[in-house]
Amino acid sequence: MEKTMVAVKSDGIQRGLIGEIIHRLEKKGFKLIAMKMVKPTEEMAKQHYIDLKDKPFYSGLCKFTAAGPFVAMCWEGQSIVKVVRDMMGETNPVDSKPGTIRGDLCVQVGRNIIHGSDSLETAKKEVALWFKPEELIEWKSCMEGYLYE
Numbered sequence: 031m032e033k034t035m036v037a038v039k040s041d042g043i044q045r046g047l048i049g050e051i052i053h054r055l056e057k058k059g060f061k062l063i064a065m066k067m068v069k070p071t072e073e074m075a076k077q078h079y080i081d082l083k084d085k086p087f088y089s090g091l092c093k094f095t096a097a098g099p100f101v102a103m104c105w106e107g108q109s110i111v112k113v114v115r116d117m118m119g120e121t122n123p124v125d126s127k128p129g130t131i132r133g134d135l136c137v138q139v140g141r142n143i144i145h146g147s148d149s150l151e152t153a154k155k156e157v158a159l160w161f162k163p164e165e166l167i168e169w170k171s172c173m174e175g176y177l178y179e
Contacts, residue, residue, distance in 0.1 A: 032110045033063070033166075034147045035156035040098025042143030043067075047135060048101055051144060054117060054131065055105055059177040064104040064157075064166045072096040077159055078145075081152070087140075094140070102160040108178060111153055114146045 036055065038048050052062065070078070075095035082088050105114065119130030123142055126133035136142045147153035157166070 031106050031108060032150060032153070033104055033106050033157055034111045034114055034153040035145070035160065036103045036105055036114060036147075037145040037160075038101040038103075039095065039143055039145060040100060041141040042135075043099050043101060045135075045143070047143055050135070051131060052103075055114070058107075058113065058117065059173060060105045060107040060110055060114075061169075061171050062103060063106050063168065064161050065101065066160075066165070067099050067101050068160070069098070070096050070100050074159070078156060090140075104157050104161055104166055111147055111150055115148065118144055118146050 036051070038051055042048065042051065056062070068074075072092055072095075075092040076083075078095070079088060079091055082091065107113070117131060119126030119132035119136075121132075121142060122139040123132040123136035124139075126136070128134060131144055132142050147156050
């Protein structure tokens with residue numbers, strides 16, 4: 031099974047969307063193995079978004095991330111990185127299809143409420159950045175036999 035990092039950003043928290051996002055991921059059949067609310071430092075935000083450091087919006091994104099609460103989660107499931115990215119929709123909500131998280135719940139790219147790892151390699155780095163190994167709770171879901179062959 032793959033693991034991925036999903037975060038509800040402060041705009042999603044302010045709008046009361048933590049439960050909606052968790053609900054969609056659970057309904058899909060994915061397993062939550064770690065979750066915490068944090069107030070990231072700007073340094074943590076810079077580390078988290080390091081792959082975007084050459085983009086013109088990097089500084090503003092890091093400041094926005096550090097300005098409010100952030101719900102960091104680690105989820106587990108088959109092909110989870112790709113599936114979560116598809117469920118989230120495009121980075122710019124205008125380009126996101128109805129039925130996706132951003133397509134249904136967002137209006138503007140700078141307030142797109144959710145982050146999800148874009149690759150397995152990135153997921154490993156992000157999970158390690160936000161969680162200590164002992165914070166990842168391995169458990170067996172009774173649904174696994176109904177989800178996977």
